[in-house]
Amino acid sequence: MSKNNPLTEEEFAGFKPARRILQYIETFRLNSGLSKEDINILDWGCGRGRSVLWLQDEGYNAFGVDVDQGPIDNASALFQSKGHNPSVLQLLTQEGKTEFPSNYFHITFSSQVLEHVENLDAVAAELFRITKPEGIGFHTYPARKHLVEAHLKMPFIHWLPKNILRHQLIALFVLAGREPRWPGLRSPAEKTEAYYRYSIGKTFYRKQAETKAVFSRNGFRVSFECINDPLLARYVGSSAKGSAMKTAINQLLTEFLKVELLITKP
Template structure:
């Protein structure tokens, strides 16, 4: 991603690091925002819908001496307060699978991206065998019904479940309750799409889109790892030649 940003600012637009405007859409507590700022990308911002992680991120920014205005809480529709045509580069990392109404979000990304501004969006492949949040195989392939819930219960019963602080609410709970927690998360917090579906939505909002291909010369071990932890990356470029901006929200109002 950094290579893409450097290519954008040096070869295409000849702007300095401090002047290029970058947005991390779904930034969490803003670790990537501080990472870019530490490397001279002063105009790096982050947005997220979770008020807790934003609050933690504001503390992190203050500790490092950066402006607290660099992080912002999204509204319930995924909208930001930034003006139109503001950002040179917008990226997201493992965010799209948590968004139910992807049209609203990509429309907003289009609105705030400059003409010919670029994007780098990494998301888990729908048909990758391992669900990356619960670390259970195949559950995201199943419909959100009792079949999925049964498979989750099976994995919990054999001890195949996540064991890290994010799931502290499962501590001291029985198998049935833990299954309920995991199932509700998979139903309400994950919305897997294949790359062609996301490409179609980006194109709907006047982005040029290409699927990023990782280097081909890799060993068998790395190939297996990538298959199990499958990710896709879409590279985008905003084209503002038509009146597609705000198209989706206009349709909703009608």
């Protein structure tokens, strides 16, 4: 369902947060010795707050922030009907700030959000401010060199510069019928322009080194965790016998498959 539609009980009944996010939350809970209700969790880029609502149902003290008021409003009725306060979902300020106190969250997370952030420094600084010492953040998003761009579903367009080359490739995919088919767009020219504007204005794929530098200079310890996914370990574990090999495989996974960014506040 679209974020522009109200969140319904029927839709929510089939929802569960991403497996890896839940793994990190559970590991933190066990290692910290804290009860669920004592762990403050923030979903950065929460949309309609499905993950927040699921975590609250499980007993966690969960919150969400987003840049768009519409999806937050579309969650309000279901939050209330399930006995939760919809005010736990908040709108980010125009400066990318939250209203939470400093050193508040044990865990922050996001899913397919950071690739949409133009000013990553501002996000990193705010995450550092609101994260408790020894708190963690787990942020997952599409890899920079994934063969198919995750949102427009078009191969290789995000590999090209944000110029006429990308525009022309998008136009070719539209003519070939390889497109996300957003509602309200009719002609091939209209579709091409809308998809191109989205790709240059709403997606910002970065090199691993750049992302690491941003979070490091804002105070976090940074690591990329793809290689530690238990499902991937089944396939790469036997071949990654040395630390150098594991590092190389992890870099390839992060560059071409997905990014799993783990940040820790000292």
